Amino acid sequence: NAGVTQTPKFQVLKTGQSMTLQCAQDMNHEYMSWYRQDPGMGLRLIHYSVGAGITDQGEVPNGYNVSRSTTEDFPLRLLSAAPSQTSVYFCASSKAGANVLTFGAGSRLTVL
Amino acid sequence: AQSVTQLDSQVPVFEEAPVELRCNYSSSVSVYLFWYVQYPNQGLQLLLKYLSGSTLVKGINGFEAEFNKSQTSFHLRKPSVHISDTAEYFCAVSSGSGNTGKLIFGQGTTLQVKP
Numbered sequence: 054n055a056g057v058t059q060t061p062k063f064q065v066l067k068t069g070q071s072m073t074l075q076c077a078q079d080m081n082h083e084y085m086s087w088y089r090q091d092p093g094m095g096l097r098l099i100h101y102s103v104g105a106g107i108t109d110q111g112e113v114p115n116g117y118n119v120s121r122s123t124t125e126d127f128p129l130r131l132l133s134a135a136p137s138q139t140s141v142y143f144c145a146s147s148k149a150g151a152n153v154l155t156f157g158a159g160s161r162l163t164v165l
Numbered sequence: 166a167q168s169v170t171q172l173d174s175q176v177p178v179f180e181e182a183p184v185e186l187r188c189n190y191s192s193s194v195s196v197y198l199f200w201y202v203q204y205p206n207q208g209l210q211l212l213l214k215y216l217s218g219s220t221l222v223k224g225i226n227g228f229e230a231e232f233n234k235s236q237t238s239f240h241l242r243k244p245s246v247h248i249s250d251t252a253e254y255f256c257a258v259s260s261g262s263g264n265t266g267k268l269i270f271g272q273g274t275t276l277q278v279k280p
Contacts, residue, residue, distance in 0.1 A: 084266025095255060095270035103266065111267065143208060147266045152197055152216055152259065154268060156208040
């Protein structure tokens with residue numbers, strides 16, 4: 054029972070590079086979301102999805118893209134990385150009606 | 166708009182002492198409230214949640230929280246802490262009505278348990 058799996062765990066990018074953070078869940082959860090965690094700021098919602106083919110913006114969506122082609126996967130794309138995107142990223146999922154998020158272990162991204 | 170404020174960024178406490186981590190929220194609609202814990206270099210785990218019913222909510226590892234609507238608070242308490250409780254704790258509120266899968270988090274409180 055893997056839960057929510059995020060890859061990679063660590064990544065270093067140069068400014069302007071692009072990359073994709075992967076997120077997969079095996080619990081058949083309808084809802085998936087991406088948060089970023091920065092010191093003193095808690096977790097802030099980047100994008101979320103309530104089902105395959107449906108995505109929406111959260112609090113801090115600029116510089117990030119998402120898509121949800123399957124129930125299981127919810128990748129987060131950085132189109133042109135900036136130092137301000139240095140952060141720890143968490144993917145989470147929840148079952149509709151359950152009101153509880155299950156989090157992945159996180160992906161630490163450094164942009165130089 | 167909903168918001169969450171955790172009133173202490175760091176709480177140092179000695180082992181076996183009681184602790185309270187404070188959380189205030191603002192919302193114009195009914196809320197669901199949560200406490201999550203993050204151990205070093207790990208993801209977040211649910212400690213407890215308030216959805217409805219009894220205002221005193223018990224969670225894992227001996228933690229409990231009380232929902233106070235008049236004070237708009239959801240403080241987390243434990244009567245006797247252990248070294249293993251050292252972690253960062255996040256209070257969160259559900260965004261919007263019902264279960265939307267989105268949470269608004271507070272800034273976090275680092276609990277430092279000293280021997």
